[in-house]
Amino acid sequence: MAQSSEIRDQRSVRRLIAAAGFAVLLFTAGCRQDMQDQPKMVPQRGTEFFADHRGARPQVLNTVARGQLHEDSYFYTGVVVGANGYREEQNLMPFPVTLQVLQRGQERFNIYCTPCHSRVGNGLGEIVERGYKPAANLHDQVRTAQPISHYFYVMTHGYGAMPDYSAQLTPEDRWAVAAYIRALQLSQAATAQDVPAGVQVQELKAIAEAKGHPEYAQPWALPATAVQAYPADAKQGTPGMAPAYPADPKISIPASKPAPAAAK
Template sequence: MLARALSATAAVALLFTAGCRQDMHDQPKFIPQRGTTFFADGRSVRPQVENTVGRNQLHEDSYFYTGFSGGKEGDAMPFPVTMEVLKRGQERYNIYCTPCHSRVGNGAGMIVQRGYAQAGNFHTARLEAAPLGHFFNVISNGYGAMPDYSAQVTPVDRWAIVAYIKALQLSQHATAADVPVGAHVEPLSFIAEQEGLPANFVAEWTVPATAVTGTPDDQPFVLPGTGSATVGTTSAKTPTPAAKVTTPATTETAAPRQ
């Protein structure tokens, strides 16, 4: 009885197998990057109609999408910088930039400490003098060992990061005159102690010995023609304790000054 049931099942399966055809597989269709005899030029992919632009590809404001104006890196933001823009820039910076450049932008991020190529220090004379468009260009297209982040970070967020980088640079030159009237200032060392941070938290910024540079003289890589600095030159400044500004409504902690 069992053998008869198995035989019937096999017969049904054979019937369905015999009914299978290759119509779906062999149907006329265009396969990307393959030729065809349907069109006279032999191409299956048709060229765009002249003067058409794909959706979201117009990029009419070329400076917003490139950071270049008149063939040179521009030095202006394409939109007003508000506190919301800076907060967004800080968020994106902390996600994508700190692994290499660190939270304070000194180029000694965690993966640099683990042996990755030395990242740029935003607090050198060369990068402090660099135009805004330079940072946007680097984020978009990469620089030296740094890959591009055009796929991960949208243009508007790239500009927000640029604004935050400039805010980081400005923070390293803050003086008592920049403190709001009535605000209380405390040394960073006192803040570190109160927060239970290690003593080296306020130590001088240094590049770890594990970092690699990829240059013959073990100095940061600088592309030629991008500024007065050349390969093998660095600019260092001695950090001074930053401050914690406390107002009745807000509390802000500044980064170590360099």
């Protein structure tokens, strides 16, 4: 009997020690020194460290952050500031258009623009067929008369119901897409005379049949233009921009800046 009560006492002492140990563990865990307590600058909060008590430091005068020297502002903005102080769009590519540039533009256009503008750029993409506001028909008189940097500007800032694509497309890509839009416009306005000698021209339907593609590959028609559907669109230009370019039904091919001379 005496022996069994001794065992019980020993057990409860052990339990007590274990419980105390656990409590100490909990206590010390709560006391750890966190990195969040180290001295540091908190955004929008003052500091005693600098004489002017500003935690956020002003930019160092006359310095440019790495990768932010946007010397060629036309390349990054698509506008130049004219004599009248207006920002003006230009029918000028900031770099020469090569086949590679056009292919890149075609690829990016097909990824990012066709959902609304369709592959041929008539503004009747899948999303529009499902009820979105008709996207601009890139072949109508208003759009073909716009200088090429207007397309760059629209991709950079968005336009009306169209979101901007500056996050998805680098400036290089936006210019490539703009160049491709011009190629699309030329292709859709092409006549038999534009076809090189010896090249055969066929109806889309005939090609589809020959290749065994589905029958619905029909030639597309220009829609009864978006200009009529949305009279406000007929106004030319972009808010805040130099007003109205002369409406030129011909598609003007932009000049491009010469390639920078190769470093010797």
